[in-house]
Amino acid sequence: MRLANGITIEKEETFGTLLFSALRREVREQNGDGTPSDVIRERTYDLKSRTQGRMIQVSIPASVPLRDYAYNAEVDMVNPVVNTIAHVTFGNHADVDWYIKADDIVLAKRDGAQGSGQPAQPRRDAQPDKKA
Template identity: 60%
Template sequence: MRLANGIVLDKEKTFGTLKFSALRHEVRAENDDGSTSEEITRRTYDLKCSVQERMIQVSIPADIPVKEYPYNAEVELVNPVADTVANANYRGVVVDWYIKADDIVLKNKGNQTGNPQNHTPQGQPKK
């Protein structure tokens, strides 16, 4: 069986609450000679996942602007899909699962804890 578009995921059942952690790495294209080019093909982010009870990595396309959300901001995935990549070795094939999405967006833009733009010290009025 071949799933050309990966496995579509039920966001609530698979992930529950997702909280932003950080940009993990950028994947760059390869030049014809095998060296790494300057072209970024995708970015992978670390997200804290309540259902999986661990950090997960999610890749989004490079044409989406870099995400610089506050640490622990609640986010959601746009069109998440689980997919695989297989690599042959001398013992057979190793298959790795990964999660990709069209984008990572803030879940409740106006009510994020940890967002320094919306935080004022206790007892001080907002300016």
């Protein structure tokens, strides 16, 4: 069983501050004989979630370039969706696995930062300070 469109979440309330940890794994497509191919389908990263109080894993498509941010760099997920997959077990019960997918993982945009690790550029329309 899967949810049709996943669960859209409020990122800040659910995860709080996210810190980059590392690439966890690359999922590869399979050849016709069932062996892994050289084609990467998605990458899963470990992120530290302050609100959850633990590491979470987030998968992004392989079409996004490899993310190799500094350890503990503050990051943000682009369009995260939480989904589940259930496995029927003995006695009409089910085990449910949760997973998170996002369109990308980018450096966080915080006060005065543009998300690139560079300080914000001054606005061109800003007026100089008037001296009294």
